[in-house]
Structures are given as structure tokens and as C-alpha cells.
Amino acid sequence: MTTATSTRTPSSPSSSAPQFPAGIELVGSQMRSTNLERDVEDALHDPYVGARAVDVLERIASALADQRRTRAWSFTGPYGSGKSTLSNIIDALLGRDAQRRSEAERILEEASPALAQRLAAARDAIAPEGFLGGVATARRESVVATLSRALHTAAARRWGKRVPKAISTALEACADPDRAGAKEILGAVTALTADGQQPLLIVIDEFGKTLEHLASHNEFADAQHDLFLLQELAERAAGPNGLPVYLMTLQHLSFMDYASRSSELKTREWAKIQGRFEDITFVPHHGDSLHLLRRRLDRSAVDSAGQALINASAEASADLWTQHGLGVLAELGSDHFADLYPLHPITALAAPILAAQIGQHDRSLSGFLNSGEPNTVRHSLAQHSDQNVEHASTVRLPQLYDYFLNSGRTTLLASANASRWIEVDSRIRDANGLPDVDQDVLKTIGVLNLIDSDGALSATAPMIHFALHDPTEVADPAAFSALEERLADLVRRGFVVYREFSGEYRVWQGTDVDIDGRLKDIISHFDDAAVIDRLGSLIPQAFVASRHSQITGMMRVFYTAVSGPETKTVAAPDELREPADGLVVFHLGTDADRPTVHSPLPVLVGTTADSDVVLTTATYLVALKELSSQQDIDHVARREVMERLVQAEAELLELLQDAFYPPSPQASWSLWHTGIAPGEKPAASGLTARSLSGLVSLACESVYPHTPHIRNEMLGRHVLTSQAAQARGILLTAMLSASGKENLGLTGYKAERAIYHGVLAYLGLHRENGEAQAESHHESLLPYGFSPPGEGHEHAQPAWNALNEVLTGATERVSMEEVIRVLMSPPFGLKAGVVPVFLVPALIIRRHDVALFEEGTYLPRLTIDAVERLVKGPGRFSVKYTPAGDGQRGSIIKKLMVSLGVEAPRSKALRNPDLLAVASALITRVADLNKYARSTKNISADARAVRTAIAKAVDPDELVFHALPKALGLPEVPARTRASAEAANTYVERLTAAADELVAIENKLRAEVVRVLAQEFRLPAELSKLRTQLAARLRGFADAVLTPELRGFVDFVLSDSLEDADWLEPIVVRLTNSALGDWNDHEAKVFPQKARAMAAALDRVGHLHHAGREVRSREEKLDAQLLTLTDSAGVEQRTLIYVPEQARGEADTLAADVLKRAEKALGPDGARILLAALAQRVTEAATAASERKAQG
Structure with a gap:
């Protein structure tokens, strides 16, 4: 968009700066909007009655003269189209105020003498003293409320405070719109017009607000009654025998447009009501607009030389007007152009058309002439008027373009022609580096493109040349040739498009997408609940409690949400994982249908009387969002949609701020401290502040009264910057490693030192031990230490006490998240950035009676690594109250330690x-x-x-x-x-x-193992003696040939490389194939059997080994054999038998003879029985002999 900060100086080939004859004045101030309730008591201020007004007054006069005609009218038209001004004139023409009536008759007579005479005659015939005038400006309220105010106004204007009793009684019955209805309104109308009273004129301005209210509440019974009241009132005022009531409503759209969001049935009902009114549409009229311009410009003070220049310009303008065939648009002569000076003829025609396109009509037109903004006619005259001028310059199209793009951009982008405006503006912005002359050409083409509808003002080269030059300078062939070359260059560079079939230049391509049609289609598929659901993402996501944040140092943020009558529950933020300290709910409903909110955080709920207009604007914005995501729109349409979207977002934000503005009587705010339960009353109602931020601060002061104060903005927030997080980490490390040092040993003035003074020391958690009560034990001989906040730090004591209560109450393990939740929730509201600095001193001070766990594992030390993990994931940690110094626990601990x-x-x-x-x-x-x-x-x-x-x-x-x-x-x-x-x-x-x-x-x-070995080997049970004697017994096997099992056992027994305590383990492993420490109860049980088997095996081998040596020492040949006898108790007896070789034959013969005799004497088993008896006797004898030998 081209911007301007001063009056624009047009650039053209013929002039470097404009020149205006001195003495041109602008008549009247900038046009103000008419407010009927205010202006019906004032003078009319000489309004202009144009063709539109004459047409309306003709209908009024006909209705007065012929009672069969309709007496209910609806004036439909955009802002600034003159509806309210004309209604004020009608009130003056028909009213009782003689001075206002005379002024209105004079004004009408200037426009149409015959109409003035006819209307006066018709009025005097039915009400010589004038009509009762009931005027009201509608609000978003019921029809009953609006009509009640209009009727009260009519009575006050007629009788003042002395209203007749019957009328006063009827008016009192409808004074309260909550209790009054159609019956009371009709009764008051009848009372005002009964018994020869004057006819009643009712004028309702801004009636669209009431219609919006009815459209959004048409499912309710009272809204339907309002509809029928309108219909019944119009019907009662119809026909010769009807009530003498003349009803006028003023709105921007027709009744049917306001009902577009209703059901088909409701739309038909609205159509019936619309049928009772004669709809009069206020559309722009060139003649009226040009006349307004002529009335605002006064050149009577210009000297004769200047008048000559103006007349020359006017005559040239008239000739050019005719040459270009512009008479089809408006029949203008040289006198008209003289009155329109300093406006260029094309500017005079274009200005009203552009004003109509943006919907402000006469108001925008008057602003272009008379406002104090740059690029207006007033500004140009003030800068460039002079007594000595050589020619009469004119205000041309480039300046008109700059005014509307700069001053009217907001309304322009919401106009029906917005897409063309946006593309023209985009093309001209793209040409920002071009010379001013080229930009003026583009702006002139752009304006002509925007205002041309039938080809009369198409941007052909001659028309562009005419519009770019003052009328007296148009006849310059060289200038026209230069313009053609410039146009060709702009076409070649892609800034404009030339259409050969029409000879027209264009700076916009246009789009085939019907944006408004698509928006209407999208809106038709929305209901209020769907819009509200989407609206939450389109409004500001949070409000900061600035004042409270500055006082406490904690950045307080309230999230926002939107709800409506159908919203049951609003989701609340998580106080631990989100930075929110509360919730602001913009409720587009009433107190009776507010939603529930499940949260420990405070909730501010605002309602507004303007919820309908907010919802209407929101619906438009949501529809734009939906349209912007459609893939089948071209780039031109998309650009327009995005421009509208930006504008709609700004408009919604402004509207939301106004509708819910705390000091406004239209808004109401209430506060709940911890969510909203069904049916719960608010903790405070009727809250007011200068802003929404102030309202949030007010809520914080009520809900967070015990917030500890800090003086460090880096830490008082939910999410820290990387620098703040690093500084806090350094501080936490110092808290664990240097608690006994001043300032925790931090030197210099880095961020961590600032956090120490602004948070830790400011909260009173670290100070000299002479002041620190918690560090008074014998072990706290260091000069500094941690302590609870004491005197001078009362602001931190409530949160500290609450923390201690949580820790003391944790008789079972409590998640650290729950501990932190207490600190972050009301009434304390510590921010996540501060919590570790507040929590670690508590864990240090209470290390004697609070245990810390990580993922269920007890942590015996609070290390910096543990603190870092705690900061990142508090849910992994838990605490438990473990007092062990007092009572029974203290007694047990002391005794157990002993x-x-x-x-x-x-x-x-x-x-x-x-x-x-x-x-x-x-x-x-x-x-x-x-x-x-x-x-x-x-x-x-x-x-x-x-x-x-x-x-x-x-x-x-x-x-x-x-x-x-x-x-x-x-x-x-x-x-x-x-x-x-x-x-x-x-x-x-x-x-x-x-x-x-x-x-x-x-x-x-071990003792049992030694005992078993001693028993089985028949040795002493003392380990050292067992080892010595067993080694002595087995030393003879050192060189013997043995099985691997026996060899291994013998080698370990004979080994002297191990101490006695270590010697037993390999012996056990050799016997059981398992170390002593790896045993189980079964292995312990079977060990005696394994030891016994080893002892027996060695005993057997030992006998044989000993016999072999004796045999080898004799000269005779002997055969040694070992006889073993095992009894029923498992006791073995062994006897070594030596058999001489020469006796073996005789022994075999004797054995055969004895066995036969045994079988004969003892039966078939006689030989076995004899063998057992012989073995018994032999072994007993051998054992006795061995014992005697051992004793001897």
C-alpha cells in the first residue's frame, strides 16, 4: 500500500506542483453522523435534500393524503447513505416543534416547492399541531424494549413531566421490558393516539441490532413474540380505520438478510413481517453526490484573476466532458465545474463512486473534502493556495486514490469490491520503485478500472490523458504521445494489461471466484456452536497480569477460551505442565448457561450484551478461515481472502475488546477461585478494571495472595531461556557444593549471581548462620547456610509452610509432581522456573526426616546429577516423611545403632x-x-x-x-x-x-563341614589338626597310582600352599563339585555321604597299598586280597589276607570239600551261609589283632 504523510504533490509532465487561486473555502465542518435521539431536539444544520430524499418524501406525502397506503417503511442502506438524516428531516416536517418544522419546510421547498406544499397540506389536514415523535436507537435487545423507549420519548417530547394519567399508566405497564409484552406496547400506542390525540410517528434507528438479536435467539419464545409484535403493530396501523401510527425502521440490511441463518420456517415468518413494510433502499445518486460537493466548495472569496482561471478551467472541463461522452453519466456544464473546482472533472465523478463502494457514501465523500488527513482537498488548498498563480490546478485521480487507500483501507477491505481494490493496490505496491509519474499513471488506471461499469469511464489512453492533466492542459499532442510511450513501456514490463478489442488498460486481472457467494454458502452450514468451537483459536491466546507480575516477579498468564449457551464444559490448562495461572472465558451467553470448568486454577468469566455482534463477526472470520483452506481458488481470490482475513481478525479483536471491556455497562465479569462447579456461585461478581490485563491482575491479587516475591525476571516464568536455565543450573550446583560460603561462592556479577540475590537471598533461604535457625546444630559451624524464611521475608513464609506441611504429611511416598503442584497452585503460584530454587533448600534442611526416591529407589545423597534429573522429570521422583529422631522411632534407632x-x-x-x-x-x-x-x-x-x-x-x-x-x-x-x-x-x-x-x-x-570330615576320617574336629593328620595319613599315596577322583583329593590334602581357612574350600569342591558358598540345603544334607565314600575308598586303597609293600618285602610269593564285610547298619569291616602261592592249591581242595559239607548240612545256600560266618570270624579276629597292635 502506498503511504503518505503529507499532502500529495501530483507529478505530471506539465507541472511540478499544484497551484490553487487563494480564497477557496470549504463550507461546514466534516460531516458528522446523525444520532436521532440526540438530534431531534436540535436544529437541522441545513442538510441537503436530494433526489433520494425527494422520492422518500413523496411516499410519505402520499401516505398522509391517502390513508389506504402503507404507513410502515423500512429504510435499508449502508452507513453514511443519509437514512438517519432524512428521518430527522421527516420528524421535523411532521413534528410539533415550529422552529424545526419551518427550517425543514424551507429546505424541502428549495429542492421541490410542489412537494413541500403538498406534504404540508396533508399533514395539516390530519394533525395541524403536528405528530407525536417517538424516536429510539435500537440496541441488541427485544423489540419491546426498543418500542418502549420510543413511546416514552414521544410522551416526554409532547407533555414533558405532565403526562396525562391514562397515558402515564399505559407507559408504566411497558416500562420494564422483562415483564412487558406485545399487549402492553399496543396498549401504550392506543393510549397515545386515542381520543383525538395526534398521530404517532415512530422512528427506530439502527434497527438491525434488534434484528440480529432476534435472529440469534429465534428459538426462544420471547423472540417469536417480538416478531409477531412487529407484524401486529404494522397491521394495526394499516387502512383508513387503523391506528394513526407511522412506523419507520432504519437498518443496513433487509429483514430477510438478517434471517438468513434461521431455519426455513423462521425465514418464511420473517418474510411475512417484511411484507407489512414498504422497503426503501438507499442507493448512491450521482446528482446528489455532486450537489453535496458543490455545496461544500465556496469560491466567492477568490479575486477576479483567480475567478478567470477557474472559469477557464471550467469551460475546458465542459468541452472535454462532452468530447468524452460523459454526459450519459451526469449532465454537467461549465457552471457546475466552476462550483466543483478545485476538483478535476473525473475526480468529481469518481469520488462519490469510490465512497459508495466502501459503504460510507456521503460521509466518506465529506471526509475527502474536509478532514485534516493527508491527501484531502482541505490539505491541498492549505499548502498550495496563492494569490498569484499562473493557472488553476485540479485535484486529480492519483490523490483521490492515495486518500482512499490510506484513510479508508479498513472499510475498503470489507467492501464488496475488495478483491479489485486489493489487486490494484498489490500491483501498485509492486511498482514501488517506479518513478512518481509512472505510479500516477498506474493509480489513474486503477481508479478508472474500479469505477467503470458501463464503458463510459474505461481506461483508454485519451481518458487516462484527460484524468492525468488539468483541463486547460489536455490539448497537448506531445504530452499525449509521451503518455502512449509510457503506457507501452508499462505494458511491456508487465505492470498493466492492454485489451486491444476495447482499447482499455487494466492493472488488475480479476477473479472468477465468487468470494461472497462462497462465504454465504460456508456460513449457511455453520451453527453458533461450531463457530464458538473454532473461535478459541482466533482470539488472543493469553492475557498477562502486568501489574501483579511486576509486584511479585512471577509472570502471571491467563489462557483464554470461548463458550456459548450450548457449551457444557471448558477444558482447563494443566497448572503443572502449562504456563497458565488461570483461565479467561469469553462467554457468548448468559450467567444462567455458563459452562463448568474442572480446575484448581481461577476462572474469569465475562458476559456481554453484544454477544450477537461478536458472534456475527466471528462467523465471518471462521468462514474466511475455511475459505482460505480451499484449494480451488486462484491466487487473486486467495490474496483477497487473506487480506480480508487479516482485517477480520483485527476487527474481531477490537470488537471483543469493546464488547468485554470491563468498565463498559455492556460487560459483566465474575471470578471463581478454583474452577466452576455446576451451580456454583462466583467468589466475586461485577469486577471492573481499566483493561482485561488489569482484570487479570485483580483476579491474581484475590487468588494468589501468598505468592512469594522475587526480584529476577529471568526466573519468574514457566519456561526459561537457555541463558536463564544455564544460570539456574550453576546456582543449584553452588547450593549443593558451597552452601557454607557467602553468596554460595559466586563471584562477579553474572546471571547466576543475580538469581542468587534476586531469588534465593531475597526469599531468605540462604544467609549467615548467626541468623539461620535451621542451621544451629553442632555440625553447622560454617559461616553461611540454608534456613527457612524468617523476619523480613514474611512474603515467602506461607509457601514455605505449605511445602513443609506437604513433606510432613507424606507418610507414604508422594510424587514430587504433587509437591510442586501445591507450590504452583493457588494461593502461592510459584512459577516453574523458581520451584527448584525454592525446593532444594527444603530438601537440604529436612534431610534428617524426609527421604528422596527416584523411580522407587532410595537416594542416600542429593547430588547435582539428581537435582538436574529432578528439574527435567519431577514425576520420576517422590518423597516420604521419615522422622527417626523422636519418640519410639528415635529410641529404636539409637538402640539399633548400639x-x-x-x-x-x-x-x-x-x-x-x-x-x-x-x-x-x-x-x-x-x-x-x-x-x-x-x-x-x-x-x-x-x-x-x-x-x-x-x-x-x-x-x-x-x-x-x-x-x-x-x-x-x-x-x-x-x-x-x-x-x-x-x-x-x-x-x-x-x-x-x-x-x-x-x-x-x-x-x-564351615564348622559342620569340618565336623563331618573329622568323623568320617576318624580324626580330630579342629581344622588345623584335621588337616595335619589327614595329610600324614595320605602322604603314603603321594606316588601311588590312583583314580582321578582319589588323586585329586589326595593332592589337595597334601598341598601346603594355602592357609588353613582357605584349605577347606578346594577340599569341599573336590568332594561335591560345588563351592561351599554355592551349596543349597540338599548339598549340605548329602555331604556326609560323599565324605564317607571318599574315606572308605581311601581306606580300601590304603589296605591294598600297605599289603603290596609287605608282600614285596618277603622272599616267598604271596597274593594279597582285601576282605570287606558290611553289616546291616552299614558298618564296614576290612581284613587283608595274604595267600602263599604254594598253599593256594590245598586251599582250593579244602574249600571244595567244606562247601559240599556245608550244602549238605545247611541246604542249598549252605556255601553262602558258611562264607558269611567265616568272613565274620576272620574280620573280627583281624580287627582285634589290629587294636591290640595299636595299643601295644
Whole structure:
């Protein structure tokens, strides 16, 4: 868009600056809009009665003269088309005010003497003293309310405060629109016009507002009654015998247009009402507009030389007007052009057309002449008027274009011709680097393109030449040739398009897309609920409580939402994961149908009497959004849609601000502290502030009264910048590593130092230990430390106390998210950026009685890594109140520390040191057990239960005070349990005994293994003696040939490389193929059998080995054989027998003879029985001999 900051100086080949004869004046001020309720008591200020007004007054005069004609009219037309001004004239012509009537008759007589005489005669025939005048400007309200105000106005204008009783009674009956209805209104109308009273003129301005209200509420019974009231009133005023009532409504659209969003049935009902009114459409009229321009320009003060120049320009204009065939548009002569000076003839014709296109008509036209903005006629005259001028310049089309694009852009983009305006403006903006002369050509072509409808003003080269030059300079062949060359160059460079068939130049291509038609089609498929659902994303997403944020240092943000009568629930933001501190709901309904909101955050709900107009604007905006996403529109249409979209968004925002403006009587605001439950009354109603931001601050002061104050804007927000997050990380590290130093050891004045002073120190959480009560223990000998906020920091105490209550109340594990939620929710409202700095000191100060867990695992230390993880994912962490210093718990911990022989570590970083020392000692004892000790059932029930409880432990508090007492069949020890020495002693003694038993399992098993080996090898049970004597016994096998099993066992026994304590393990492995620590109860049970087998095998081998040596020492040949006898008890007796070689034959013969005799004497098994008896006797004799030998 081309911008301008001063009066435009047109560039043309013939002039460098305009020249206007001095003395030209603009008559009257800038045209103001008529307000009927205000202006019916004032003078008329000499309005112009043009052709449109004459036509309307003709109809009024005919209705007065012929009572059979309709007496109900609807004036339809856009803003600035003169509807209200004409209604004011009609009120003056028919009213009782003689001065206003005389002025109106004079004005009408100047326009049409015959009409003035006829209307006066018809009026005097039925009301010589004049009509009662009831005027009202409609609001978004019922028809009853609007008519009631009009009737009261009529009575007040006629009788003042002395209204006749009957009329006063009838008016009182309809004074309250909530209780009054059609019956009361008709009764008041009848009372005003009864018994020879004057006829009644009712004029309702801005009636479209009432129609919008009815259209949006047409499903309600009272709205339908309003429709019938309009119909009945018009019917009662019809015909010669009807009530003497003349009804006029003024609106921008017809009744049917307002009903376009209703159902087909409702639309037909509206059509019936429209049929009772004669619709008069106010359309632009060239003659009226040109006459308005002539009346506003006065050249009577111009001197004779200037008048001559103006007349020369006017005569040239008249000739050119005729040459170009423009008489078909308006019959103008030289006197008209003289009166229109300093306007160029084409400018005088184009200005009203452009004004009509943007919907402001006479108002826009008057603004072009008389406003103080750049590019107006007034501004040009003020800058370039002079007594000594050489020629009379004119205001040409480029200046007109600049005025409308700069001053009227907002309304222009909402006009029906917006697409052409947008494309023309886009092309000219693209040509921003062109010389001013070329830009003037483009603007002239653009305006001609915009105003030409029938070819009379098409942008041909002669017309462009005429429009670009003052009339006295048009006849210049060289200038025309230069223009043709310039046009050809612009065509060649793509800035304009030349149409050979018509000889016309254009700067816009146009579009075949019917944008307005598509918008209407889209809107027809919307209902209010669908629009409201989409509206939430189109309004500002949040409001900042500026004042409250500045006071507290916490950036307070309220999200926004939109609801309507059909909205049941509004989703609320999550106070932990979103930066919102509350919710602002723009409710396009009433207090009775407001939605529910489930949230711990505050909710501000606003309602407005202008909800209908907001919804209408929103519907248009949503439709534009929908249209912008369609793929079948060309780039020209898309550009227009996007321009409209931007404008509609701005308009909606402005409208929303106005409709819900807190000080406005149209808006009402209420506050709920924690969401809205069904039927719940607000905590505060009728809230008011200077702005919505101020209203949010007011809500914050009520809902967040205990917000801790900080003085650092980097941290007082939900999401930190990278710099702030880095500085906070450095501060948290210093809090854990340098808490005893001044300023936490931070030097310089970097961001982390600023956060320390503005947050940590300002909250009173870190100071000298002489002031820090929480650091008064013997271990706090450092000069600085953490402490609760004390004197001078009262603003932080409520939040600190609440944090301590949460930690103390966490008798079961509580998620850190829930702890943080308390701090971030009302009435504290800490921001997420501040929470870690507030929370870490509490965890440090309460390290003795608050345990910290990460994903269920107890954290014995609060490290910087843990804090970093806590900041990123608080949901992974939990806390638990674990008091261990007082009451029964304190007694138990002290006794256990003595019985278990442990001491609390002195590290300040360690959490719950006494409890942790006890728990660690117990856990360590079980953790150090070998496999056998962790699984054996050969222990007491107490030991088994304690072992199981400790193995499952993840929480020291749960282990010591809940799981272990329960395992021992004793009562659990919750926090704050009263001390009981007897109960404490019982628990400590049994727990200690069980723990000691668990520790002793391994030694007990080793002792049992030694005992079994000693028994089976018939050796002493002391490990050292067992080892020595067993080695001595088996040393003879050192060089013997043995099986692998026996060889391995013998080698380990004979090895002297290991200590006694280590010697036993390989012996066990050799016997069982399993280490002692990997045993289970079954392996322990079968070990004696394996040891016995090894002992027997070595014994057998040992006898044979010994016999072999004796045989080899003799000269005679002997055969050694070992006889083993095993009785029913499993006891074995072995006897070594030497058989001489020469005796073997005799022994075999004797054996055969003895066996026969045994079978004969003892039966078939006699030989076996004899063998058993012989073996028994032989082994017993051999054993006795061995014993005697051992004793001797």
C-alpha cells in the first residue's frame, strides 16, 4: 500500500506542483453522523435534500393524503447513505416543534416547492399541531424494549413531566421490558393516539441490532413474540380505520438478510413481517453526490484573476466532458465545474463512486473534502493556495486514490469490491520503485478500472490523458504521445494489461471466484456452536497480569477460551505442565448457561450484551478461515481472502475488546477461585478494571495472595531461556557444593549471581548462620547456610509452610509432581522456573526426616546429577516423611545403632543419616551373604523373615519401621509413635539376634563341614589338626597310582600352599563339585555321604597299598586280597589276607570239600551261609589283632 504523510504533490509532465487561486473555502465542518435521539431536539444544520430524499418524501406525502397506503417503511442502506438524516428531516416536517418544522419546510421547498406544499397540506389536514415523535436507537435487545423507549420519548417530547394519567399508566405497564409484552406496547400506542390525540410517528434507528438479536435467539419464545409484535403493530396501523401510527425502521440490511441463518420456517415468518413494510433502499445518486460537493466548495472569496482561471478551467472541463461522452453519466456544464473546482472533472465523478463502494457514501465523500488527513482537498488548498498563480490546478485521480487507500483501507477491505481494490493496490505496491509519474499513471488506471461499469469511464489512453492533466492542459499532442510511450513501456514490463478489442488498460486481472457467494454458502452450514468451537483459536491466546507480575516477579498468564449457551464444559490448562495461572472465558451467553470448568486454577468469566455482534463477526472470520483452506481458488481470490482475513481478525479483536471491556455497562465479569462447579456461585461478581490485563491482575491479587516475591525476571516464568536455565543450573550446583560460603561462592556479577540475590537471598533461604535457625546444630559451624524464611521475608513464609506441611504429611511416598503442584497452585503460584530454587533448600534442611526416591529407589545423597534429573522429570521422583529422631522411632534407632555397632556418617550431603546407617548395616549384612546363606531354611523363623524383608527393601523408613517389625510379628512403628522402652527392646533384641544368626550361617556351615570330615576320617574336629593328620595319613599315596577322583583329593590334602581357612574350600569342591558358598540345603544334607565314600575308598586303597609293600618285602610269593564285610547298619569291616602261592592249591581242595559239607548240612545256600560266618570270624579276629597292635 502506498503511504503518505503529507499532502500529495501530483507529478505530471506539465507541472511540478499544484497551484490553487487563494480564497477557496470549504463550507461546514466534516460531516458528522446523525444520532436521532440526540438530534431531534436540535436544529437541522441545513442538510441537503436530494433526489433520494425527494422520492422518500413523496411516499410519505402520499401516505398522509391517502390513508389506504402503507404507513410502515423500512429504510435499508449502508452507513453514511443519509437514512438517519432524512428521518430527522421527516420528524421535523411532521413534528410539533415550529422552529424545526419551518427550517425543514424551507429546505424541502428549495429542492421541490410542489412537494413541500403538498406534504404540508396533508399533514395539516390530519394533525395541524403536528405528530407525536417517538424516536429510539435500537440496541441488541427485544423489540419491546426498543418500542418502549420510543413511546416514552414521544410522551416526554409532547407533555414533558405532565403526562396525562391514562397515558402515564399505559407507559408504566411497558416500562420494564422483562415483564412487558406485545399487549402492553399496543396498549401504550392506543393510549397515545386515542381520543383525538395526534398521530404517532415512530422512528427506530439502527434497527438491525434488534434484528440480529432476534435472529440469534429465534428459538426462544420471547423472540417469536417480538416478531409477531412487529407484524401486529404494522397491521394495526394499516387502512383508513387503523391506528394513526407511522412506523419507520432504519437498518443496513433487509429483514430477510438478517434471517438468513434461521431455519426455513423462521425465514418464511420473517418474510411475512417484511411484507407489512414498504422497503426503501438507499442507493448512491450521482446528482446528489455532486450537489453535496458543490455545496461544500465556496469560491466567492477568490479575486477576479483567480475567478478567470477557474472559469477557464471550467469551460475546458465542459468541452472535454462532452468530447468524452460523459454526459450519459451526469449532465454537467461549465457552471457546475466552476462550483466543483478545485476538483478535476473525473475526480468529481469518481469520488462519490469510490465512497459508495466502501459503504460510507456521503460521509466518506465529506471526509475527502474536509478532514485534516493527508491527501484531502482541505490539505491541498492549505499548502498550495496563492494569490498569484499562473493557472488553476485540479485535484486529480492519483490523490483521490492515495486518500482512499490510506484513510479508508479498513472499510475498503470489507467492501464488496475488495478483491479489485486489493489487486490494484498489490500491483501498485509492486511498482514501488517506479518513478512518481509512472505510479500516477498506474493509480489513474486503477481508479478508472474500479469505477467503470458501463464503458463510459474505461481506461483508454485519451481518458487516462484527460484524468492525468488539468483541463486547460489536455490539448497537448506531445504530452499525449509521451503518455502512449509510457503506457507501452508499462505494458511491456508487465505492470498493466492492454485489451486491444476495447482499447482499455487494466492493472488488475480479476477473479472468477465468487468470494461472497462462497462465504454465504460456508456460513449457511455453520451453527453458533461450531463457530464458538473454532473461535478459541482466533482470539488472543493469553492475557498477562502486568501489574501483579511486576509486584511479585512471577509472570502471571491467563489462557483464554470461548463458550456459548450450548457449551457444557471448558477444558482447563494443566497448572503443572502449562504456563497458565488461570483461565479467561469469553462467554457468548448468559450467567444462567455458563459452562463448568474442572480446575484448581481461577476462572474469569465475562458476559456481554453484544454477544450477537461478536458472534456475527466471528462467523465471518471462521468462514474466511475455511475459505482460505480451499484449494480451488486462484491466487487473486486467495490474496483477497487473506487480506480480508487479516482485517477480520483485527476487527474481531477490537470488537471483543469493546464488547468485554470491563468498565463498559455492556460487560459483566465474575471470578471463581478454583474452577466452576455446576451451580456454583462466583467468589466475586461485577469486577471492573481499566483493561482485561488489569482484570487479570485483580483476579491474581484475590487468588494468589501468598505468592512469594522475587526480584529476577529471568526466573519468574514457566519456561526459561537457555541463558536463564544455564544460570539456574550453576546456582543449584553452588547450593549443593558451597552452601557454607557467602553468596554460595559466586563471584562477579553474572546471571547466576543475580538469581542468587534476586531469588534465593531475597526469599531468605540462604544467609549467615548467626541468623539461620535451621542451621544451629553442632555440625553447622560454617559461616553461611540454608534456613527457612524468617523476619523480613514474611512474603515467602506461607509457601514455605505449605511445602513443609506437604513433606510432613507424606507418610507414604508422594510424587514430587504433587509437591510442586501445591507450590504452583493457588494461593502461592510459584512459577516453574523458581520451584527448584525454592525446593532444594527444603530438601537440604529436612534431610534428617524426609527421604528422596527416584523411580522407587532410595537416594542416600542429593547430588547435582539428581537435582538436574529432578528439574527435567519431577514425576520420576517422590518423597516420604521419615522422622527417626523422636519418640519410639528415635529410641529404636539409637538402640539399633548400639546393638549393630554402627555410627551415623558425618557428611552433610547424606540424607536421613541415622536411619540410613541402621538400614545400611542391615542391608549390608544380607547383601554379603553367600548363596547358601541367602537360601537355606536351616535357620530360625525370625532369621528367615528378616532375611526376606531386607532382601526386598528399597526404602529405609519402610524397612526399619514397617517391614521388619511386621516380619517379626511385632507392631509397625509409624511416625509420631510414643516411646515404649519395652517394645523397643523387644524389637531390637529379636532383630539383632536374627541379623547375627544370618551373619553366622556361613561359619556354622564351615564348622559342620569340618565336623563331618573329622568323623568320617576318624580324626580330630579342629581344622588345623584335621588337616595335619589327614595329610600324614595320605602322604603314603603321594606316588601311588590312583583314580582321578582319589588323586585329586589326595593332592589337595597334601598341598601346603594355602592357609588353613582357605584349605577347606578346594577340599569341599573336590568332594561335591560345588563351592561351599554355592551349596543349597540338599548339598549340605548329602555331604556326609560323599565324605564317607571318599574315606572308605581311601581306606580300601590304603589296605591294598600297605599289603603290596609287605608282600614285596618277603622272599616267598604271596597274593594279597582285601576282605570287606558290611553289616546291616552299614558298618564296614576290612581284613587283608595274604595267600602263599604254594598253599593256594590245598586251599582250593579244602574249600571244595567244606562247601559240599556245608550244602549238605545247611541246604542249598549252605556255601553262602558258611562264607558269611567265616568272613565274620576272620574280620573280627583281624580287627582285634589290629587294636591290640595299636595299643601295644
